[in-house]
Amino acid sequence: MIELLDFFDNPIVVRVTKLLLWVLFIVLVIGFLRKLLKKRISDLSIRYKAQKGVEVIGYLLIGILVLISFTVDNIENYTVIIGLFTAGITFTLQELILSIAGSFYIFFVRVYKPGDRIEINGIKGDVIDIDSIYTTLMEMGEWVSSDNYSGRIIKISNAFVFKGPIKNYSMDFPFIWDELDILITFDSDVELAKKIMLDTATSLLSEYTASSMAKWEEMVAHYYIENATLEPTLALRITDNWIALNLRYITDYKLRRVTKNKLFHQISQAVSATDGKVNLASTTLQLLKIPELEVNLKK
Template sequence: MDTLNGFLNNPAVIKFGTLLLWIILIVFAISFLRKILKKRIADVAIRYKAQKGIEIIGYVLIVILILLFFTVKNLEDYTVIIGLFTAGITFTLQELILSIAGSFYIFFVRVYMPGDRIEINGIKGDVIDIDSIYTTLMEMGEWVSSDNYSGRIVKISNAFVFKGPIKNYSMDFPFVWDELNVLITYESDRELAKKVILDQASNYLAEYTQNSIKKWQEMVERYYIEDSKLDPTLAITLTDNWVAINLRYITDYKRRRATKHELFERIQEAIKNTNGKVNFASTTLQLLKIPEMDVNLNT
């Protein structure tokens, strides 16, 4: 028994046992992380690269531990070096670590889900996939106007959920406010114009308005936000050339462009039916007459 106790208390045995324990922990960590990546990453290529990366890091750690075992005599120095090396690895792979942490944050906090329309890191689009490393978007905008797809697939690191604002168009309130301006002349019947525009907007947007009321009430109850008017509203601005009637309304976030087009069509047709009482305005140009000049030529 004394011999066994002496053997177990031998500094070399303790040091070797510590090394063995670290190696076992690293091997188990590699196996555990590989299983997590296999479940969380659907893309085969990304999953393969991530698993290989974990294996390489683990094996490098084991090799360094073995080298330190034969070069470091003081156990405290050994622990310090391991700590510094781990800190270095963490700093080097901070983007990967943040991306994995971001994926957990996205899923558990429900920042956004596949199918949501978001804007993140200045890129706008519909979420079509979320994995452990990247969020994949079908991009919108850029060289195309309004809310149209550009055709590009964009992959954004999940780490960006910690680095800036995330604009979600559809998570809790799948409606957005939009505006259009109708320009009429000063000679037009302003009250008639307001009535025509408001009637057309109210009739066409009645379904959107009705569907949004319940969602908006849920928003008011859930968040610290004041109640708002959901029916179409008008505001008038006087300019040097025309009267601008601003129509503000609510619509489905996926049909913003189509809704504005249909409203313009309806309003244009309704104004034509006013028989000239309301007229669209255009830029006014005033041409000044050049004064006559009397030139006498003496020969």
């Protein structure tokens, strides 16, 4: 019993106990404030930022408490020990430290934010959460085509912001260029086919073109970038089997698949209404008749 009392009278034990109690108190306060904010704030974006702000402040307080608790009186006598300890911790936890540094870099430089569509470390998806260690993505692609969710939720270390390129589909210019090819036969009316494609694209994408122009002007003013054509454009290419009409257009980064489907549908309907003046092409095969052989058998 006396030994137990002596143990708890030890200054180091008292200091560690106080530290653990304070850490527990701060963690409980963080949880309480998160639940309170969830009930009081209805706007998802504001609620998310407020909850993350509470977490960051709480973790900073815990870090400060740890530093204060383990500060020694005669620091000069422990310089070498502290140096070796710090070097060992840094080497052991370098990925963790880099991840935490990456979270601050993401927050202050605004590399991306929740709701952005990005591609990082070869993985594409929508950002659904950013914490002090990981960025969480709703994955796109893999075994599904186009820009559809695969259903997998992926956590990527924030350290990757320092290790490679980050492709952001929505940060400053939430529009992307896309293309589709329409193949027509050589006996088709090419000018009529071109008119059908351009008229359809111009009519369907007028809203995107108008919206993107204002955003593109901001891009040109902010970055060293040349001006670009935002209206739908057409390019013609002749092959051995058909004439390929390539339509290039701008669309919302989240509606690329939907837009392409609408364009194909409306263009195919317009082509069908030309009464054979424009015909869609397909791969053709020419079958040659094998010549007949006469075989005479002589005894």
